Amino acid sequence: MKIRNFSIIAHIDHGKSTLADRFLELTGTLRPEDMAEQVLDSMDLERERGITIKMHPVRMHYRYQGEDYILNLIDTPGHVDFTYEVSRSLAACEGAILLVDATQGVEAQTIANLYLALEQDLTIIPVINKIDLPNADVDRVRQQILDLLGEEEIFEISAKEGWGVQELLEAIIEKVPPPKGDPKQPFKALIFDAVYDEYRGAIPFIRVFDGSVRPGDRILFKSSGKVFEVVEVGVFRPHRVPVEVLQAGEVGYLAAQVKEIRDAAVGDTIVSAQAPETPALPGYREPKPMVFSGVYPVVPSEYPLLQKALDKLKLNDAALTYVGEHSPALGAGFRVGFLGLLHMEITRERLRREFGLEVIMTTPNVEYKVVLEDGTTKIVDSPKDFPTHYEKAFEPFVLVQIITPAEYIGPIVELCQSRRGVQRTFHYLDPNTVLFEYELPLQEVIFDFYDKLKTVSRGYASMDYEFLEFRESDLVRVDILVARERVDSLAFVVHKDQAYRLGRWVVDRLQKLIPRQLFEVVIQAAIGKKVIAKSRIPPIRKDVTAKCYGGDVTRKRKLLERQKEGKKRLKKIGKVELPQEAFLALLTREHKS
Amino acid sequence: MSGKPPDPIRRGLYLHLPFCRRKCRYCGFFTLPAREQDFAPFVEALLREIEAKASRYPEPLDTVFIGGGTPSTLPVPHWRRLLQALQGHFRFREPVEWTVEMNPESVTPDLLALFRDFGIRRISLGVQSAHDEELEILGRIHDRATAERAISWIHAHGFENVNLDLIFGIPGQSLESWIRSLEWAVQQGPTHLSTYHLTIEKGSVFEQWFQQGRLTLPDAQTVEAMYRVREEVLGAHGYQRYEISNFAKPGYECRHNRIYWEHQEYLGLGPSAASFLYISDISARRWRNVQDLPRYLQNPCFTEEDESLGISELITERIFLGIRLREGIPFRRAWIPEAVQPFVTWEKGRVRLNQDGVLVADRIAVELVSALEERGAIHAETLRFLGRRTPDPGA
Secondary structure, three states: OEEEEEEEEEOOOOOHHHHHHHHHHHOOOOOHHHOOOOOOEOOHHHHHHOOOOOEOOEEEEEEEOOEEEEEEEOOOOOOHHHHHHHHHHHHOOOEEEEEEEOOOOOOHHHHHHHHHHHHOOOEEEEEEEOOOOOOOOHHHHHHHHHHHHOOOOOEEOEOOOOEOHHHHHHHHHHHOOOOOOOOOOOOEEEEEEEEEEOOOEEEEEEEEEEOEEOOOOEEEEOOOOOEEEOOEEEEEOOOEEEEOOEEOOOEEEEEOOEOOHHHHOOOOEEEEOOOOOOOOOOOOOOOOOOEEEEEEEOOHHHHHHHHHHHHHHHHOOOOOEEEEEEEOOOEEEEEEEEOOHHHHHHHHHHHHHHHOOOEEEOOOEOOEEEEOOOOOEEEEOOHHHOOOOOOEEEEEEEEEEEEEEHHHHHHHHHHHHHOOOEEEEEEEEEOOEEEEEEEEEHHHHHOOHHHHHHHHOOOOOEEEEEEEEEEEOOEEEEEEEEOOEEOHHHOEEEEHHHHHHHHHHHHHHHHHHOOOOOOOEEEEEEEOOEEEEEEEEOOOOOOOOOOOOHHHHHHHHHHHHHHHHHHHOEEEEOOEEEEHHHHHHHHOOOOOO | OOOOOOOOOOEEEEEEEOEEOOOOOOOOOOOEEOOHHHHHHHHHHHHHHHHHHHHHOOOOEEEEEEEEOOHHHOOHHHHHHHHHHHHHHOOEEEEEEEEEEEOHHHOOHHHHHHHHHOOOOEEEEEEEOOOHHHHHHHOOOOOHHHHHHHHHHHHHOOOOEEEEEEEEOOOOOOHHHHHHHHHHHHHOOOOEEEEEEOOOOOOOHHHHHHHOOOOOOOOHHHHHHHHHHHHHHHHHOOOEEEEOOEEEOOOOOOHHHHHHHOOOEEEEEOOOOEEEEEEEOOEEEEEEEOOOHHHHHHOOOOEEEEEEEOHHHHHHHHHHHHOOEOOOEEOOHHHOOHHHHHHEEEEOOEEEEOHHHHOOHHHHHHHHHHHHHHOOOOOHHHHHHHOOOOOOOOO
């Protein structure tokens, strides 16, 4: 049978899942009675939010002009955090549908993924969806796509109504090239995804490039050098169905009693253990957390549960890293590394849904590389560990793509510049829509940049970013001292130029948040020994009941009991007490002026 | 069972006479306009309550305090029936301390003579200030001259044990004016002085004014100085502060009020009066009489608030009441929180407030209770430990 492997590139809500459902119907992959809306969305988290983080791959059969075709739809996760996974999924395909909402137009994230597809030399089939909607602006979107691709043939469909879907499916057969690959060569496959099964261990999802694989074969993972025996191979219909063999060009899964998900790393190459020298496919990279945050149970006694939950999540989330840490306000928790903010949010949701755990996540920070005075390099992922003295410091920079209606260019440029951004490109997608790129420090991007962007553009601008490199920066650690005690969890790393402003901001916030104590409390922001901002909270002057006789006792007692209960909720920094909510507001630093 | 604390327990009787000719602007107590026609039915109800409570709570009384309102507005014949009933129905443990609250304008030789006849030895007089402008602001209906005359009559009738009530922090009051009030009061030769910082009470006229922004109170620094200067002025004349707001010459501390601060028992009669009686050494009951005249007349034994107190409540009360007293409370030195240390002294197993501590007494109490709680010490042993007292100064 002939094979076509393809993917759909689309922004959230542009109709990817609906289109996939139509394909399933059209190819009879699922009987209508088995169809639940948007079958391929896997996690209920995704279904509930109506966003697809990643769909299951699916193998469809279709007869066209007297020939039988296997159509493998491999999805790409639709978010910047998973750029690497996107690139690996695309590497498993020969073609991609570029799906754009006729009412929304091209969005930044779509472009980022489109570029990835073009890098892989994929055949792109541009499609305008939702043409049934009254506010569809097909001409404008056509103009944007033309501008991006120079492609004249653009499909116009309504996945919801089924308009043009069959023509599109057939265009995939006609336009997307069949997979290359030699079934006679030694086995070689790419892992583009993996899931963890409690009974069968890690199950890699693979695209076979050369040779074939069947149960009983001994296979070798190139990155680890580990050898496993294949127990089962199969395809996605969309549920896993075992087959006898997977051959060059095919997409499927294999089970080989792989204990840990990190042994089935996305992007890794699997080869035959008989031919261990078979070269790996290019582009493998270890999953690397980019964003770090302190994660604490809301109920401190749930710390052991959180530990267990993270251990379990790690089994099917190779990108998650964590080590224990302690905060005076939050108690015992973990410093967790994430791919990005969405990954962080997904983790919070999974902890809630799968383990019933509510967690507090502190303001995220990036990882720094610091060359110390003795020449050694230190990786710092927690601000409190950032050294006071160093030779050079490096922070991650990203390339941010922003698409916005032209009228918001001014405030967006201002925002980017205030975040140490440097403009790289700028051009009009259509007369009213601008695409521009900025190089920005990742720290600035994860620190409420997206919210600010949405605010200044009234929600119209979209953005995406990709990692560029570590660049040297003039960074300092700002310590926060309360009553002369350094509060580790409030320390932060910033560019020197912003240290004073941010130090002052934190000190002022704390001054408002810390209630008066029996003694004067001094709050300081300091770089090393140098104090850069300072405030004082004067002590309580008077708190005494003048008249206290028989009739006053109950009321007075209740008042004191309330105060005492309130005090229980206070967290201690040294001998200073402050409400946890106050501390949290600062740790999660929700509103930066 | 080690018995009810302390050993022997003392019991006071408080009787509330709610009538006032005019309500003072700072007053948040339950009061009623002094109308002639209300006196007789009220006293009738009170007599019924006296009879009922005396038989229900027959233990002997160590002190009696008749307060208000303005008890001295009640005419002599009513007073006579009242005192006869009290002395006829209750039992007493000698020496009994009898106190009656009076306001200067209603002090009369007749009333004083009656009190003497019934063996009352202590008068508490609400003079509040030595300055007529301040008395006017407070809404008092007497002036300084009236107060001086009342005091001279009181002394002339052989009452040597006299308390004067004073208020500080009055709108517009200066530190100097407060010092002059204190000095004036000392010159009147009282044995006891109560000095209350003006509190904006719920339901008072001052509360309304305060919310409307019409009240200019002395600033925090001045009030602090007013608190501190009391000790200086009164100390120089031989008065010692034995509670946050109370000063006395040696041997003249008010035994009745000490009952409250020492967490002893009290029985309250009359509308709005509160009672507190132990059920065991680790539990107690507190209730308040109904605060409504018609309902009181209907049944003087109606209660409004009635609560049971367990170990935790009793410990909290023992701490915040006891810390108000000069001798403080029994407390382990090691358990005194660091933040509290500058405000207290510790000696012979007791923690007591120093001059600075007086100003933050409530906060100190919260800290001390929390310290016990953090150490898991909210239990019967702690309650008993806190119940250890110094002997009754008047006994």
